[in-house]
Amino acid sequence: MKVNGKILESYMPMTVEGLVLGAGYMLDRVAVELNGRIVPRSEYPRILLKDDDSVEIVGFVGGG
Amino acid sequence: MADELIIGKKRFNSRFILGSGKFSLDMTRAVMENGGVEIATLAVRRANAGGEGNILDYIPEGLTLLPNTSGARNAEEAVRIARLARELGCGDMVKIEIIRDSRYLLPDNCETIKATRVLADEGFTVMPYMMPDLSAARSMADAGAAAIMPLGAPIGSNKGLLTKDFIKIMIDELDLPIIVDAGIGRPSQACEAMEMGCAAVMANTAIATAGDIPMMAKAFKLAIEAGRMAFISRPGRVLLKGGESSSPLTGFLEDSK
Numbered sequence: 001m002k003v004n005g006k007i008l009e010s011y012m013p014m015t016v017e018g019l020v021l022g023a024g025y026m027l028d029r030v031a032v033e034l035n036g037r038i039v040p041r042s043e044y045p046r047i048l049l050k051d052d053d054s055v056e057i058v059g060f061v062g063g064g
Numbered sequence: 065m066a067d068e069l070i071i072g073k074k075r076f077n078s079r080f081i082l083g084s085g086k087f088s089l090d091m092t093r094a095v096m097e098n099g100g101v102e103i104a105t106l107a108v109r110r111a112n113a114g115g116e117g118n119i120l121d122y123i124p125e126g127l128t129l130l131p132n133t134s135g136a137r138n139a140e141e142a143v144r145i146a147r148l149a150r151e152l153g154c155g156d157m158v159k160i161e162i163i164r165d166s167r168y169l170l171p172d173n174c175e176t177i178k179a180t181r182v183l184a185d186e187g188f189t190v191m192p193y194m195m196p197d198l199s200a201a202r203s204m205a206d207a208g209a210a211a212i213m214p215l216g217a218p219i220g221s222n223k224g225l226l227t228k229d230f231i232k233i234m235i236d237e238l239d240l241p242i243i244v245d246a247g248i249g250r251p252s253q254a255c256e257a258m259e260m261g262c263a264a265v266m267a268n269t270a271i272a273t274a275g276d277i278p279m280m281a282k283a284f285k286l287a288i289e290a291g292r293m294a295f296i297s298r299p300g301r302v303l304l305k306g307g308e309s310s311s312p313l314t315g316f317l318e319d320s321k
Binding site: 026030036058 | 107
């Protein structure tokens with residue numbers, strides 16, 4: 001799958017929550033888009049990712 | 065009666081909106097506190113894994129966060145960024161910023177009107193950043209904008225109120241708060257904007273590129289307050305020619321001869 005533009009190989013089934021926590025993000029500091037659609041936080045544990053998924057994980061940074 | 069800035073459903077005592085870009089994270093709190101700021105803008109970007117050094121940990125509690133849609137090149141991208149920002153859980157305010165031109169970084173008013181309509185319909189409090197143009201601003205107001213943010217000069221230029229006359233027209237003709245955003249480089253320019261009736265001033269680079277950053281934040285705070293007070297006080301008239309004595313004209317040296 002693609003995560004923030006980079007290819008990520010995963011050999012085990014992984015949920016959105018597994019991906020986010022596994023990469024070291026804090027759950028309450030990111031928003032996740034799966035194939036262009038926002039995933040509500042409550043659904044992170046339920047959604048299993050597939051090989052052809054594209055995931056964006058975003059957060060706030062300083063900006064004017 | 066308190067002189068409050070009202071944007072959508074929220075009320076503010078400060079009229080200084082501060083961008084949080086270009087500062088070191090460690091300086092963020094001092095700058096916001098020195099500026100007496102109640103609204104700070106943020107950008108949305110791909111998150112760094114590890115979650116270290118998150119800007120939210122450095123912004124004082126109680127501030128209203130105003131995410132921008134920087135990076136968007138059209139209405140669709142701006143809407144996407146705004147929705148992600150709301151999902152991050154910091155309220156429903158958004159500053160729409162749509163830029164196609166990478167040299168001068170000027171905003172695209174047409175796309176901004178479209179994004180304003182979509183996001184206002186979705187319940188966002190929408191503050192569009194725009195080229196100061198009265199008819200575009202009217203369209204944004206009709207589309208549901210809660211405030212209009214015309215630029216004073218290109219982003220990050222510190223050139224000041226180059227568009228002053230056009231911003232004044234918008235202040236005179238529109239009922240929404242007009243907030244100068246971008247280009248303001250000096251406290252005197254922020255003061256001038258407030259004196260002519262702007263509802264607030266937004267700045268970032270002017271402070272971030274100053275020699276003493278926290279002190280410049282304070283200078284802006286005082287200038288914006290002074291300008292606001294001057295506006296409320298209604299500045300005195302300007303004589304077209306000649307002078308007018310401030311002291312009584314009755315002489316007394318002649319009388320004692």
